[in-house]
């Protein structure tokens with residue numbers, strides 16, 4: 032037995048952060064961001080004989096107001112609580128944007144943040160080598176004081192701030208490969224040189240931001256990197272973007288922790304997205320991201336679900352990512 036490998040981070044398991052309460056965020060009939068979309072993935076992970084021994088399923092609670100307040104204003108947090116808990120009908124639109132809420136949405140959104148902070152803690156405390164958060168509502172469109180695009184609290188942005196507050200990191204990378212540009216995440220860190228935001232997404236498309244000339248401002252100039260792809264682009268363009276732009280940028284930035292806004296709506300045959308990534312594309316992307324994590328961040332990488340509206344795609348692509356992490360870990364051992 033290789034004792035060094037056994038005691039090192041590479042021998043550890045992947046933390047899956049999931050809670051049945053995520054199903055309680057009701058978006059009404061025929062909504063693409065519904066509670067069923069990730070069930071197929073969760074059932075597969077719980078039962079697949081190859082994956083099962085490599086996964087742990089930590090439990091977690093609701094994020095505190097103070098933690099959510101690392102990114103969102105107290106006024107906005109209060110607004111979400113009020114508008115959600117006062118509901119007398121089944122669903123309504125959040126007043127700040129195109130996001131459906133129900134009676135439980137505020138609490139479920141708090142739990143979604145609780146999942147990402149627990150994912151961070153699992154990795155930082157050495158209980159897991161890496162992690163994957165299967166939570167909803169998603170987060171990357173939410174700004175400091177505005178929920179929009181199916182998002183309430185910006186899970187990934189809060190995870191970045193939490194890493195800085197609790198663990199003192201100065202260089203965090205957020206990689207966003209959802210088909211939509213994460214306008215909320217970009218906005219929150221636009222003038223910040225401690226969080227590098229990289230997004231590759233479809234353009235023209237919702238929400239309209241994320242052009243390559245949006246590079247950050249002030250001290251944060253050069254710490255936002257956007258690649259927009261035309262409708263119909265696929266694995267070739269996806270992987271080329273990572274190789275030609277992300278890798279060189281990270282040679283300079285040297286991230287200490289990687290957060291991934293893992294949306295699967297850029298997968299071929301998604302209900303909303305019009306890009307054509309395949310499961311093999313997600314595999315190759317994970318190889319690149321894991322190599323960056325290995326090189327600079329002691330393998331610390333946390334994937335966080337964003338969009339992805341075709342349950343089979345969501346399952347196959349996330350399984351492809353997890354299997355890639357596992358096989359890279361075995362090679363490293």
Ligand SMILES: [Zn+2]
Pocket residue numbers: 209210211294296337338339
């Ligand atoms: Zn999306």
